[in-house]
Amino acid sequence: MDKRYDHKLYEEKIYSLWEKSGAFTPKIDPKKKPYTIVLPPPNASGRMHTGNVLMIAIEDLLIRWKRMQGFSTLWIPGTDHAGFETQITFERTLKEKGKSRFDFDRNTLYKKIEEFVLENKGLIEEQIRNMGASVDWSRYKFTLDPDVIETVVNTFEKLHKDGLVYRDNYMVNYCPICGTTFADLEVKHKERKDPLYFLKYGPFSLATVRPETKFGDTAVAVHPDDKRYKQYIGKEIEVEGLLSKFKLTVIADTFVDPKFGTGVVKVTPAHDKNDYEAGLRHNLEIKPVIGLDGKLNENAGKYAGLAVTAARKIIVEDLRKKGLLEKIDENYIHTVAVCYKGGHDIEPTILPNWFVKVKKLKEPAHNAVKEGVVKIYPKWQESKYHRWMESMQDWPISRQVVWGIRIPAWYDINDNKNLLITFLNNKKETVSGEIGKLSEKYSFEEIEKGLQTLIAPQSAKYVIAAHKPKGEFLQETDTFDTWFSSGQWPLVTLGYPNSKDYKYFYPTDVLETAWEILRLWVSRMIMFGIYLTGKPPFKDVYLHGIVRALDGKKMSKSLGNVINPEEYQEEFGTDALRMGLISGTANGKDFNFPRDKVISFRNFANKVWNIGRFLSIVLEKEGYKKYDDLLSYSKDMESKLKQEDKDLVKKFDQLTKDVNTCLGKYRFSDAAEVIYHFMWDDLASNYLENNKNRVDKDVTLSVFRHVYFNSLKLLHPFMPFITEAIWQELKNQRKYPEQLLISSSWPENM
Ligand SMILES: [Zn+2]
Numbered sequence: 001m002d003k004r005y006d007h008k009l010y011e012e013k014i015y016s017l018w019e020k021s022g023a024f025t026p027k028i029d030p031k032k033k034p035y036t037i038v039l040p041p042p043n044a045s046g047r048m049h050t051g052n053v054l055m056i057a058i059e060d061l062l063i064r065w066k067r068m069q070g071f072s073t074l075w076i077p078g079t080d081h082a083g084f085e086t087q088i089t090f091e092r093t094l095k096e097k098g099k100s101r102f103d104f105d106r107n108t109l110y111k112k113i114e115e116f117v118l119e120n121k122g123l124i125e126e127q128i129r130n131m132g133a134s135v136d137w138s139r140y141k142f143t144l145d146p147d148v149i150e151t152v153v154n155t156f157e158k159l160h161k162d163g164l165v166y167r168d169n170y171m172v173n174y175c176p177i178c179g180t181t182f183a184d185l186e187v188k189h190k191e192r193k194d195p196l197y198f199l200k201y202g203p204f205s206l207a208t209v210r211p212e213t214k215f216g217d218t219a220v221a222v223h224p225d226d227k228r229y230k231q232y233i234g235k236e237i238e239v240e241g242l243l244s245k246f247k248l249t250v251i252a253d254t255f256v257d258p259k260f261g262t263g264v265v266k267v268t269p270a271h272d273k274n275d276y277e278a279g280l281r282h283n284l285e286i287k288p289v290i291g292l293d294g295k296l297n298e299n300a301g302k303y304a305g306l307a308v309t310a311a312r313k314i315i316v317e318d319l320r321k322k323g324l325l326e327k328i329d330e331n332y333i334h335t336v337a338v339c340y341k342g343g344h345d346i347e348p349t350i351l352p353n354w355f356v357k358v359k360k361l362k363e364p365a366h367n368a369v370k371e372g373v374v375k376i377y378p379k380w381q382e383s384k385y386h387r388w389m390e391s392m393q394d395w396p397i398s399r400q401v402v403w404g405i406r407i408p409a410w411y412d413i414n415d416n417k418n419l420l421i422t423f424l425n426n427k428k429e430t431v432s433g434e435i436g437k438l439s440e441k442y443s444f445e446e447i448e449k450g451l452q453t454l455i456a457p458q459s460a461k462y463v464i465a466a467h468k469p470k471g472e473f474l475q476e477t478d479t480f481d482t483w484f485s486s487g488q489w490p491l492v493t494l495g496y497p498n499s500k501d502y503k504y505f506y507p508t509d510v511l512e513t514a515w516e517i518l519r520l521w522v523s524r525m526i527m528f529g530i531y532l533t534g535k536p537p538f539k540d541v542y543l544h545g546i547v548r549a550l551d552g553k554k555m556s557k558s559l560g561n562v563i564n565p566e567e568y569q570e571e572f573g574t575d576a577l578r579m580g581l582i583s584g585t586a587n588g589k590d591f592n593f594p595r596d597k598v599i600s601f602r603n604f605a606n607k608v609w610n611i612g613r614f615l616s617i618v619l620e621k622e623g624y625k626k627y628d629d630l631l632s633y634s635k636d637m638e639s640k641l642k643q644e645d646k647d648l649v650k651k652f653d654q655l656t657k658d659v660n661t662c663l664g665k666y667r668f669s670d671a672a673e674v675i676y677h678f679m680w681d682d683l684a685s686n687y688l689e690n691n692k693n694r695v696d697k698d699v700t701l702s703v704f705r706h707v708y709f710n711s712l713k714l715l716h717p718f719m720p721f722i723t724e725a726i727w728q729e730l731k732n733q734r735k736y737p738e739q740l741l742i743s744s745s746w747p748e749n750m
Helices: 007-021 050-068 083-096 106-130 146-161 211-216 227-232 273-282 298-303 308-321 359-370 379-391 435-441 444-450 482-486 489-493 500-505 515-533 565-572 574-584 595-621 635-640 643-664 668-690 697-715 720-729
Strands: 034-038 072-076 165-175 180-182 187-201 204-208 219-222 236-240 245-252 264-267 325-339 347-356 375-377 409-412 420-424 430-434 451-455 473-475 508-514 538-544
Touching (some): 007 106, 007 574, 007 720, 034 050, 034 489, 034 508, 050 072, 050 508, 050 538, 050 643, 072 500, 083 106, 106 451, 146 165, 146 482, 146 489, 146 515, 165 325, 187 211, 187 236, 187 264, 187 308, 211 298, 211 308, 219 227, 273 347, 308 325, 359 379, 359 515, 375 379, 379 515, 420 435, 420 444, 430 435, 435 444, 482 489, 482 515, 489 515, 508 515, 515 538, 565 574, 574 595, 574 668, 574 720, 595 668, 595 697, 595 720, 635 697, 643 668, 643 697, 668 697, 697 720
Parallel strands (some): 375 538
Antiparallel strands (some): 165 180, 165 347, 187 204, 187 325, 219 264, 236 245, 409 473, 420 430, 420 451
């Protein structure tokens, strides 16, 4: 053995040794119990962050432990298409070339993003390998694989048949100039100076920057604790308007800032996000006054047809003439939302969206955890799940991005003349408008081929089908929320509903992930699992903490405190990084990146190596060149053992029990700690030191060799590379020299 362990010389070689041995690919064996984990899929176009690394370390630990215990162990790897994030990343590369998504029709854009992802997908797969993950690559899945899409589409059809899907209004970030919606991530916020108008509103004076939306007001709101207005709460007020007198109710809601303006605000649920949410809470009417063309609509009476900024000027003038304008603050600075594409003002707009009714889905999912059919570790995280299940509302699942699974809804253009579409014609010019008018000028084929977006009114007729129906049908251009497909991850990875894998490996054993996505992801998987199969998709959920930066803050690019795990891997070795993170994650709490622990486990790795090297040198010196040359440890040796030997074996037995107990309760850092202390203190410092001068060298060496090899087994799931490296270096000292440590059996009581 070399004087010191150099991880760079071993890691790659050892990974390929494991992979070639077939140890990662389990057999479906009815005589064995299955043990299954699905890897939470990292984003295909990204790099792994520290949280991903922790996740891999924990899951590989569990998988290796169970594999050595004789389970038929399956760990399925995969990557996620990550709709929004990936599309935005891709659009940045387009921008560098002076292009944008608006230069392409939908299908072309999809193919371009797909190519981009395929180029990058290899990077993350390589990182998963470098971490030593013993995943079954032969079962690798991507969330946009054709069979995944098929299952997801089938689920949507079933939900629709069961009456659990509907279309309803939903507030989106809409840019009337670009004619499209933008994700929250695509909306920029900038500070701007705008006039703040103080309007006379019945008994009140109230401030607004948007007097033109007053035709859409359906309430007036004050803060519940604001003493000035207490007597008005719940009452109706009469307001003198530009078109006519109208009545509004005064609601009390904590979203009102009593310090803004006069502490009274008008509520326009159709055109403001806060107002929209307040509207949902107070059951307010939603009354749109601005159309998708950015002009005031019929609700604005004589102002209909005016664009927003032009309308504002005229309306302010008319309010002044009627004596309804009290004053103007010309120096009001506020934050406005603009589209990232052209910097145009975002118009929060209500558009029809696809929803899933959650009541029937969430009740059994809630009960599964209440009744302990699914257990959440650590236990203190469980209340988050219950709170979420109690408050969960119907789920809006449409996303206005191309990179995703397209919703399988089809609109017959002859039945839906008022579909609003945007497409590139054959000359690559952008054309927008109602399909009824546009189809007089353009053929269906030209429209379909160049289609970018489609907005179907609430009343549109549609067909849900996996494939295009016969006739002039345009498919919905919205895609599913990423969580809608990844919510079916345990099912799609196992080939639900008919595969042998599904029948043998489902339900899986544990779902391990960051607590941050308990709501978004874990809850949805439980809902879909029970809805489709009658069984929750896993028995246990283990939620790990968030790895924070060295300074204790959340890692963020803008703070410049992001830790690149690969640098640590390079310097200290994968084993030290894995063990450092595992040891840092006590009871699922958030923790600072444990730099000191990584270093101390690098030292531990050296110690473990040195013990092995010492053993090999002594055995060589004493003439025990092969396993059989030395007395092999067995129960029959009992009479020859000294008290020190018996104590060591007893301690090791206890260690094995402790490790099993800790891992069974997902107390990884405790397990790491006991192994560390056993090997360093009990085995190396005490036993070796105290027994080096014994006359019965064969007995003490036999005990020592035996306990050391078994300790390597216990340590293997935590530090797989170095333990396997030593195992191979000392193959002559083992009964089965060809055996790999990864496939060896877990120690039982000696
Ligand atoms: Zn725009």
